[in-house]
Amino acid sequence: MKAELYKLLKQDSRVVAPLLLGWKIVRNTPQGKIKLKIVETEAYHQTDPASHSFRGPTNRTAAMFETGGRLYVYFTYGMHYCINIVTGPKGVGEGVLIRAGEPLSGIEMMKKNRRTEDILNIANGPGKLAQALGIASTELSGEPLNELTIYLVAPDVKIQEADIVVSPRIGIKKAADEPLRFYLKKNKYISRT
DNA sequence: CGGCAGATACGCT
DNA sequence: GCGTATCTGCCGT
Numbered sequence: 001m002k003a004e005l006y007k008l009l010k011q012d013s014r015v016v017a018p019l020l021l022g023w024k025i026v027r028n029t030p031q032g033k034i035k036l037k038i039v040e041t042e043a044y045h046q047t048d049p050a051s052h053s054f055r056g057p058t059n060r061t062a063a064m065f066e067t068g069g070r071l072y073v074y075f076t077y078g079m080h081y082c083i084n085i086v087t088g089p090k091g092v093g094e095g096v097l098i099r100a101g102e103p104l105s106g107i108e109m110m111k112k113n114r115r116t117e118d119i120l121n122i123a124n125g126p127g128k129l130a131q132a133l134g135i136a137s138t139e140l141s142g143e144p145l146n147e148l149t150i151y152l153v154a155p156d157v158k159i160q161e162a163d164i165v166v167s168p169r170i171g172i173k174k175a176a177d178e179p180l181r182f183y184l185k186k187n188k189y190i191s192r193t
Numbered sequence: 194c195g196g197c198a199g200a201t202a203c204g205c206t
Numbered sequence: 207g208c209g210t211a212t213c214t215g216c217c218g219t
Contacts, residue, residue, distance in 0.1 A: 042211070050211070060204065077212050078201030084211090097211060127212050171211055 001069050001145055005152060009068030013087040013094040016068075017043035018164050018182040020085065020096055022155035024104065027133045028148055034109055034133055035153075036101030036123055040183040040190045042169045044084070046093040049174040053093025063142035064093040071150060073130070073141040080127035081135050085145075085152070099126045099170070099181070102189040109134070125191045159184070 009016060020041050027034040044051035046064075052074065053064040063072040064086055072084040072095050084095035101123040103110055110122050110132040123129040130136075133150075145151045162185075169181045170191065183190045 044211070052211075055205090058204075074211080075203065076210055078203070078210085080212050082211065099211085125212070131213095169211070173209090 001151075004154075005145075006069055009085065009087050010089060011068070011087060013043040013045050013096050014180060016085070016087045017041040017096045017180065018166075020098075020152075021164060021182060021184055022157075022159040024153040024155075025083075025098060025101060025133075025150065026153055027106075027135075027150050029106075029109070029134060031109060032106055034106030035104040036129070036132070037104055037155075037189075038098055038100075039102050039187045040098075040100035040181070042097040042099055042182070043180040044095055044097060048178070048180075050169065050172040050176075050178075051093070053095075057093060061093060064095050066090055066142065069145055071140050071143045071145065073135060073138045075138055077127075081130040081138065082126040083130050083133070083135060097126055098129060100124050100183070100189055100191045101129050101132070102187065103132070120188060124189050 020038050023038050025036050046053045052061045057065045063070055067090040068087040070086040072086050075081055083098050086095045088094045103122050113134050114122050114132050123132045165183050165185050166179045167181045168177055
């Protein structure tokens with residue numbers, strides 16, 4: 001992992017979450033690369049009761065306690081996988097949930113993975129995004145970001161602060177008012193407004 | 194379209 | 207047992 005990215009991801013998830021907007025998430029597959037622009041994120045910190053890491057490390061959440069720059073993949077609702085970028089120093093359990101992405105390339109593969117032709121419905125939610133990327137297990141959880149599996153690419157054009165909208169997070173009961181969801185203003189691929 | 198039930202299995206109490 | 211960082215389809219408007 002590049003030093004620049006390592007420095008970014010070593011920071012607090014609440015700092016990193018808005019900074020990841022506009023970055024590209026790339027999945028390398030034998031059939032080719034799948035690329036999406038990150039358009040929606042949420043921060044989950046160890047001190048946050050809504051975070052899986054809140055009660056300390058477990059077998060499931062061990063990856064969140066690693067040094068920033070790894071993947072944390074979890075399974076929920078009996079059928080969905082979701083992807084986080086682990087952030088912060090080793091020993092602190094935190095990460096950034098990637099909630100939605102704008103398809104850039106490998107679109108035919110994503111359509112097949114998602115069983116839909118509707119481009120607006122390919123990755124506009126965390127479970128959908130994981131499915132679009134072909135993630136159907138937790139085997140990549142704990143994996144360091146790397147060009148052989150999954151990695152991040154910096155934005156071509158720097159995202160302006162004025163283009164970022166902050167809101168409460170989706171689908172949680174605890175700490176439901178915390179403004180820890182970030183998305184790109186007017187972007188068509190976010191999960192909801 | 195908006196709201197809601199149902200699916201489904203795993204981690205933790 | 208119970209709750210879950212969700213999605214889809216089906217229903218009514």
